[in-house]
Amino acid sequence: MARAGSKAFPVPEHDHAACIGDAMAMAEDLCRENGLRFTRLRRQVFELVWTSHAPLGAYDLLAMLNERGQRAAPMTIYRALDFLMAHGLVHRLNSRNAYIGCNHPGDGHAGQFLICRDCGRVAEIEERRIAEAVRDGASRAGFDVRLPVIEIEGQCFDCRGARHG
């Protein structure tokens, strides 16, 4: 399949405004259904996190907000990010100390993240078998899993030059 992987890593020339639009619509639905306040700042931070498919650090986000004429303090950004993370709208990548937008938001989900070493893009996948294996192994160790996030480094389809047409 020539375009395998294109769902996780969209072609570079894809319509990213559509990605942002979809993500924003899903976030609005989630907030409405759960009675959460999607304040202007939370919305702005969410939109900035979605600038691309590569993760951004809190200070990148702060700089971008300030460029837009907002004078937000670092604490404000962290609080907005905490809210977004708590509701599964963004995820934090520990290895990058950066945040990535989620395209299937919802409380309490934590997937696996494929991180491209070359272009920095990240794709979130959810392999149920991995989650189950982590849960089983942890429970045998008497361990209470709080954040079963797994970060996997490698090279994406495009950087491998594997994409055709």
Ligand SMILES: [Zn+2]
């Ligand atoms: Zn996109």
Ligand SMILES: [Zn+2]
């Ligand atoms: Zn997610």
Ligand SMILES: [Zn+2]
């Ligand atoms: Zn790549």
